[in-house]
Amino acid sequence: MERPTTQRLRDELRQTKPFPSRSQEAYLALLRTVDELRRRSSALMGQHDVSLEQYNVLRVLRGAGAAGLPTLEIAGRMVERQPGVTRLLDKLEAKGLVHRVRCKEDRRQVLCTLTETGRRLLAALDGPVDESSQRSFGALRPEELETLVEYLDRIRYPELYP
Amino acid sequence: MERPTTQRLRDELRQTKPFPSRSQEAYLALLRTVDELRRRSSALMGQHDVSLEQYNVLRVLRGAGAAGLPTLEIAGRMVERQPGVTRLLDKLEAKGLVHRVRCKEDRRQVLCTLTETGRRLLAALDGPVDESSQRSFGALRPEELETLVEYLDRIRYPELYP
DNA sequence: AACTATTCCTTGACTAGTCAACTATTGATT
DNA sequence: AATCAATAGTTGACTAGTCAAGGAATAGTT
Numbered sequence: 001m002e003r004p005t006t007q008r009l010r011d012e013l014r015q016t017k018p019f020p021s022r023s024q025e026a027y028l029a030l031l032r033t034v035d036e037l038r039r040r041s042s043a044l045m046g047q048h049d050v051s052l053e054q055y056n057v058l059r060v061l062r063g064a065g066a067a068g069l070p071t072l073e074i075a076g077r078m079v080e081r082q083p084g085v086t087r088l089l090d091k092l093e094a095k096g097l098v099h100r101v102r103c104k105e106d107r108r109q110v111l112c113t114l115t116e117t118g119r120r121l122l123a124a125l126d127g128p129v130d131e132s133s134q135r136s137f138g139a140l141r142p143e144e145l146e147t148l149v150e151y152l153d154r155i156r157y158p159e160l161y162p
Numbered sequence: 163m164e165r166p167t168t169q170r171l172r173d174e175l176r177q178t179k180p181f182p183s184r185s186q187e188a189y190l191a192l193l194r195t196v197d198e199l200r201r202r203s204s205a206l207m208g209q210h211d212v213s214l215e216q217y218n219v220l221r222v223l224r225g226a227g228a229a230g231l232p233t234l235e236i237a238g239r240m241v242e243r244q245p246g247v248t249r250l251l252d253k254l255e256a257k258g259l260v261h262r263v264r265c266k267e268d269r270r271q272v273l274c275t276l277t278e279t280g281r282r283l284l285a286a287l288d289g290p291v292d293e294s295s296q297r298s299f300g301a302l303r304p305e306e307l308e309t310l311v312e313y314l315d316r317i318r319y320p321e322l323y324p
Numbered sequence: 325a326a327c328t329a330t331t332c333c334t335t336g337a338c339t340a341g342t343c344a345a346c347t348a349t350t351g352a353t354t
Numbered sequence: 355a356a357t358c359a360a361t362a363g364t365t366g367a368c369t370a371g372t373c374a375a376g377g378a379a380t381a382g383t384t
Contacts, residue, residue: 021292022307023299027199029314034196035241036318037189042372051339072362079197084341086364091339108349108362130183137185139320140313145184151310152191154301156198161301204342213369234332246371248334253369270332270379 037136044128048121050097053080057088058097058122061114068113070103097121199298206290210283212259215242219250220259220284223276230275232265259283 042052050058060077061069069077075085089112092098097118103109114122137145154161204214212220222239223231231239237247251274254260259280265271276284299307316323 021295022304022311023295026299026302026307026311026314027295029311030192030196030199031241033314033318034192037192053340070362071364079193080340081342082363083343083365087340090364103362106350106362110363133183133185133189135320136317137188139316139323140188142184144313145188147309148313149184149188149191151302151306152188152195155298156195158297158301215370232332233334242370243372244333245335245373249370252334268332268380272333 040132040136041129044125044132048125050092050095050121053084054088054092054097055122055125057085057092058114058118061098061112062119062122066113068099068111070109070111072109074112092118202294202298203291206287206294210287212254212257212283215246216250216254216259217284217287219247219254220276220280223260223274224281224284228275230261230273232271232273234271236274254280 038052041055045052045055056078057074060074063077064073071085071089072082074089075082078085080088089098089100093100097115099113099115100110103111140148200214203217207214207217218240219236222236225239226235233247233251234244236251237244240247242250251260251262255262259277261275261277262272263275265273302310
């Protein structure tokens with residue numbers, strides 16, 4: 001972390017005014033937390049010359065197994081929209097981490113698979129990524145983690161939890 | 163929301179495999195939640211031809227009062243780094259929402275203030291923004307909101323909560 | 325006073341993300 | 355079969371974010 005670790009949210013804001021509402025406070029806390037987590041993991045990926053987003057594509061591909069996945073399906077498993085995924089795949093293919101071929105059965109689809117290099121890169125990152133994740137989320141006990149995930153779910157789908 | 167609202171995290175992922183770890187599940191939930199919140203508010207800002215990020219700069223400036231703020235101080239109150247803020251200010255100034263002047267006392271600083279137009283735009287957005295925020299976070303009771311903020315704090319500063 | 329260091333901000337060169345428009349292929353309909 | 359619609363993906367034109375390098379002004383030092 002770059003900023004002094006003793007800083008808390010209210011200090012970070014450096015505003016004397018209280019938050020306009022708890023919701024806004026929570027919103028800001030969410031933004032800042034995700035930003036911080038992104039920074040922590042980006043640092044890891046950067047050492048291997050891939051971005052965090054590129055890494056996420058690789059992970060999705062590994063999760064899919066040897067058969068590979070069409071581009072749109074990758075996008076579906078990620079936060080990004082299709083065009084972004086296409087561009088990420090462009091870069092990953094250029095680096096030799098991913099292989100793309102037109103699907104025989106449906107020539108509209110492009111099947112993406114990990115190359116051996118890609119698989120090795122992922123393997124090399126597994127340890128550090130897990131450590132980093134443990135360090136960040138280790139601050140919460142298992143039940144707390146569960147609660148957090150539930151809260152986030154409810155924020156995303158408010159109409160399901162009236 | 164664009165995707166079917168009955169989808170839950172496990173469905174979104176469309177993976178049969180369980181999560182490698184709770185931490186990873188929480189991490190993904192965080193990313194997706196922030197992404198979704200960003201989308202919801204971006205839609206509001208877009209109607210007034212400002213981006214969410216530009217809006218955040220305007221809010222910081224309003225919070226600072228009539229005196230205005232130097233660029234670096236704005237960055238300090240936001241998630242972004244300085245260069246990003248400079249560029250956001252470029253665009254806001256071009257739209258006539260913000261005014262910039264070199265500070266007399268310290269000519270290194272650039273004092274930024276809201277224009278009347280900027281202030282009106284913010285006022286027009288206050289209602290919708292608050293509504294949207296209530297809708298999202300209304301899914302949590304006040305104590306739960308508080309707990310959420312605490313958890314997020316702990317994730318950001320794990321060493322403070324061993 | 326003259327140098328050096330620091331601070332504030334901007335710029336350049338990159339990555340990434342969005343929407344909208346387009347191509348290619350497939351499927352469905354008449 | 356000929357058309358029309360839907361799907362998969364790419365590209366263009368934009369916004370935004372990063373780091374690293376640099377200019378300008380100020381502060382500190384000798």
